[in-house]
Amino acid sequence: MEQQPSSVKPIAMLKDELDIVIPTVRDLDFLEMWRPFFEQYHLIIVQDGDPSKTIKVPEGFDYEMYNRNDINRILGDKASCISFQDSGCRCFGFLVSKKKYIYTIDDDCFVAKDPSGKEINAVEQHIKNLISPSTPHYFNTLYDPFRDGADFTRGNPFGMHDAEFTHGNPFSMREGAKTVVSHGLWLNFPDYDAPTQIVKPLERNNRYVDAVMTIPKGTLFSMCGMNLAFDRELIGPAMYFGLMGDGQPITGYDDMWAGWCMKVICDHMGWGVKTGLPYIDHKKASNRFENLKKKFNGIFWQEQAVPFFQSVTLPKECTTVQQCYLELSKLVKKKLGTVDPYFIKLADGMVTWTEAWEELNTTPKGN
Amino acid sequence: MEQQPSSVKPIAMLKDELDIVIPTVRDLDFLEMWRPFFEQYHLIIVQDGDPSKTIKVPEGFDYEMYNRNDINRILGDKASCISFQDSGCRCFGFLVSKKKYIYTIDDDCFVAKDPSGKEINAVEQHIKNLISPSTPHYFNTLYDPFRDGADFTRGNPFGMHDAEFTHGNPFSMREGAKTVVSHGLWLNFPDYDAPTQIVKPLERNNRYVDAVMTIPKGTLFSMCGMNLAFDRELIGPAMYFGLMGDGQPITGYDDMWAGWCMKVICDHMGWGVKTGLPYIDHKKASNRFENLKKKFNGIFWQEQAVPFFQSVTLPKECTTVQQCYLELSKLVKKKLGTVDPYFIKLADGMVTWTEAWEELNTTPKGN
Numbered sequence: 001m002e003q004q005p006s007s008v009k010p011i012a013m014l015k016d017e018l019d020i021v022i023p024t025v026r027d028l029d030f031l032e033m034w035r036p037f038f039e040q041y042h043l044i045i046v047q048d049g050d051p052s053k054t055i056k057v058p059e060g061f062d063y064e065m066y067n068r069n070d071i072n073r074i075l076g077d078k079a080s081c082i083s084f085q086d087s088g089c090r091c092f093g094f095l096v097s098k099k100k101y102i103y104t105i106d107d108d109c110f111v112a113k114d115p116s117g118k119e120i121n122a123v124e125q126h127i128k129n130l131i132s133p134s135t136p137h138y139f140n141t142l143y144d145p146f147r148d149g150a151d152f153t154r155g156n157p158f159g160m161h162d163a164e165f166t167h168g169n170p171f172s173m174r175e176g177a178k179t180v181v182s183h184g185l186w187l188n189f190p191d192y193d194a195p196t197q198i199v200k201p202l203e204r205n206n207r208y209v210d211a212v213m214t215i216p217k218g219t220l221f222s223m224c225g226m227n228l229a230f231d232r233e234l235i236g237p238a239m240y241f242g243l244m245g246d247g248q249p250i251t252g253y254d255d256m257w258a259g260w261c262m263k264v265i266c267d268h269m270g271w272g273v274k275t276g277l278p279y280i281d282h283k284k285a286s287n288r289f290e291n292l293k294k295k296f297n298g299i300f301w302q303e304q305a306v307p308f309f310q311s312v313t314l315p316k317e318c319t320t321v322q323q324c325y326l327e328l329s330k331l332v333k334k335k336l337g338t339v340d341p342y343f344i345k346l347a348d349g350m351v352t353w354t355e356a357w358e359e360l361n362t363t364p365k366g367n
Numbered sequence: 368m369e370q371q372p373s374s375v376k377p378i379a380m381l382k383d384e385l386d387i388v389i390p391t392v393r394d395l396d397f398l399e400m401w402r403p404f405f406e407q408y409h410l411i412i413v414q415d416g417d418p419s420k421t422i423k424v425p426e427g428f429d430y431e432m433y434n435r436n437d438i439n440r441i442l443g444d445k446a447s448c449i450s451f452q453d454s455g456c457r458c459f460g461f462l463v464s465k466k467k468y469i470y471t472i473d474d475d476c477f478v479a480k481d482p483s484g485k486e487i488n489a490v491e492q493h494i495k496n497l498i499s500p501s502t503p504h505y506f507n508t509l510y511d512p513f514r515d516g517a518d519f520t521r522g523n524p525f526g527m528h529d530a531e532f533t534h535g536n537p538f539s540m541r542e543g544a545k546t547v548v549s550h551g552l553w554l555n556f557p558d559y560d561a562p563t564q565i566v567k568p569l570e571r572n573n574r575y576v577d578a579v580m581t582i583p584k585g586t587l588f589s590m591c592g593m594n595l596a597f598d599r600e601l602i603g604p605a606m607y608f609g610l611m612g613d614g615q616p617i618t619g620y621d622d623m624w625a626g627w628c629m630k631v632i633c634d635h636m637g638w639g640v641k642t643g644l645p646y647i648d649h650k651k652a653s654n655r656f657e658n659l660k661k662k663f664n665g666i667f668w669q670e671q672a673v674p675f676f677q678s679v680t681l682p683k684e685c686t687t688v689q690q691c692y693l694e695l696s697k698l699v700k701k702k703l704g705t706v707d708p709y710f711i712k713l714a715d716g717m718v719t720w721t722e723a724w725e726e727l728n729t730t731p732k733g734n
Binding site for chain 1: 520571575577586
C-alpha cells in the first residue's frame, strides 16, 4: 500500500473502515473530550461486570453495546473464551466488528497535547502508522523512514526478500513490510506494573518523544491495550486477550498475552508492529495494592512466558494467522502447561477463540 | 555499574578516562565551537591523506597527532590494516589510546541545539549513555528505562540470566546489561547513502527525538562514525573500521562494517548498544555523485553482508572480544570470500588488526 501524502485523505477514506472498541464498567463521560475525533466513527462498547447496570453514552455517538448476557447469547458455549471482570473482554468487540481496522482505548484515557499545545488526534496518527510500511528487518536510526523528512540511513539494504522468507509475503527492504499493529503511548500515568507503581507512586511520564518506530523482528515488547490500533482483517485472529479476571488465577495480563502471541506471528508472517506516537493522556492508574494482589501470578509466570515466546519458531507450513495461532496454542499447552495447569485452560481458550472467529468472520483477506 | 544521578559527577570523574578521536585532512577550525565541551579532554588526531601537509589545531587543546608516516613507523608491517584516504583511518586512534572510553567525531560536525535553544554537550550525553545500563533482551516502549522519569513498563521480566546465556556476563532483566556503545545522531544533513542523497538533495533532519534506546539483541543497524562513543576497554578490539579507500575497491563503509561486527559480538557477550541522543549539527554531506562512484561496490556487497551478519552465530567457546573477532574473521573469509576476493583481504586485515591491538594493548579488563 502506498503511503498517503496528506493526513486528511486517509481519515476521510477510512471513516467506514475503522471501529473504536471500548471496554468499560461505567458511564462513558470521557467520550465528551474525544467528540471531535471519535464522532465520525462507529463505537463498539463492551460492558464488563454486572450486565444489569446501565452504561450512559453521551449523545451523538454511533455505537453498539454488548454486556455479558449478549456475549453469552451470541457465542453460546464459546463465550467461555471471553474474559469477565477484566479489560480483556474488549476482544469480543474485535470479534463482532466487520471493519478492516480497530482502534481500542480505555475509558481513563483522554486527549493529550503535543509540545506545541495542539490536541493530538490519536485515531489519525494510528491510521497513518497502519497505512505506511514497517521496517522489522533492519533498525533505522532515524526511526520511521516513511515519515516526512526522514528516510533510510546509509547502509540499509535495498534487496528483495522472497515469499519464502516471510511465508507468503514478499517485500523489498526499502519499501518495507506491511504494518498490522500500531501501539500508542501514554503521557501522565505510565503503564507500570504493581511493584513499580508501589515504589514510584508519583512518577508521571512527561516526555513527548516525537517518534514512531518498528519493533524489530525477533524482539518482544509489552503491548498495552490502552491506546492500540490494528489491522483486524490481517492480524485480528491473533488479537485474543486471553482468559483473565473472574474465575481465573490471573488478571491484567490480557494485553501482554495478546502482544506476545501477535508479535511472534507477525515475525513469522514478515509483518510490522509499530510503537510510539500517538500519545493519549492517561488520567489514572488502577489501584496499585489491588494490582499487586490480583497480578502477582502474572509476575511469576511472565518469567516463563517471555522466554517461551522468545524461543517459539512456527513451522513454515503455517501460512495463515489462524494456522499460526492454533500451532501456538499447542506449544503453549505443551511448554507452559508444565508451569501451571492454568496455561492448559488458556490454550483451550485460544482454540475456542479461533473457532468463534471462524464462526463470526469469513476468512480474512490477505492470508 | 550504578547510574549517576547527576550529569556533573561522571564528567568530572571521567575527564581522564576518555579520548576524543578525530580523523581529518584539514585544519581543525571546527574545534573552536567545541572548545567549552572538548577542552578538558585529550584529543587524538589522525591525519589522513598527504602526510607532508600541516594540520592546524586551535590553541589551548591537549592533543597528539598521527599522520601516515607515524602510522607506518608505529605499526610496521601491520600498518597495512589501517585504511588510507578513508575516514576508517580513525581506528588507529582507538589503537593508540590508553583510555577507557573513546568519543569520535567528524570535522564537519558542530554543536547542535536542543528544542529549548540550549547547546548540546554531546560528550556528556554519550558518557551518561555509556555508564547507565542497556536493555537488549526486551523492548521497553518508554525507551531508556534508566532515564529520569522513566522505568520499565508492565510485563517486562524481572529475572536473572545466568552467565551461560551471555558467555560470562550474568545480569538481571531489570538492572540491565552493560552498555558498550553509544551511537549519537545528526540534525541538519542526515546520514543518507549516495542514491538517497541524489534523490533528495535538499532533505535535512529537523526532528529532535528526545530518546535514547537500546538496539535489541539480534537486530542490525547502520553505525555511523560521525558522532560515536564506546567503551574501548571492553569493545575496542572489535572497533576495526576495515580496509577502505586508497588501493581498495570500496570506501565509506568503514563505520558500517565496524558496526555490524561489533553488534554481533555485543549480542554474543550480552552487552548493549544504544542509539539516539546526543545530536550534533552535521554541516555538510560529502559529494553525492563522488559518493556514488566510490561507494557503489558497497551498495552491492551490503546485500550479501547484512544477511551474513544476521545469520552469524559465534561459538560459546568464544568468551573474549578478541576470540569473537578472530572467529568472525574466519566466517567472513569463508562466507563472504565467495562474493568477492576483497573480503578475503578484509578478513586478513581483521586478523592483522587483532595482532596490532594485542601488541599495543594489554588484555582489556572485563573479559
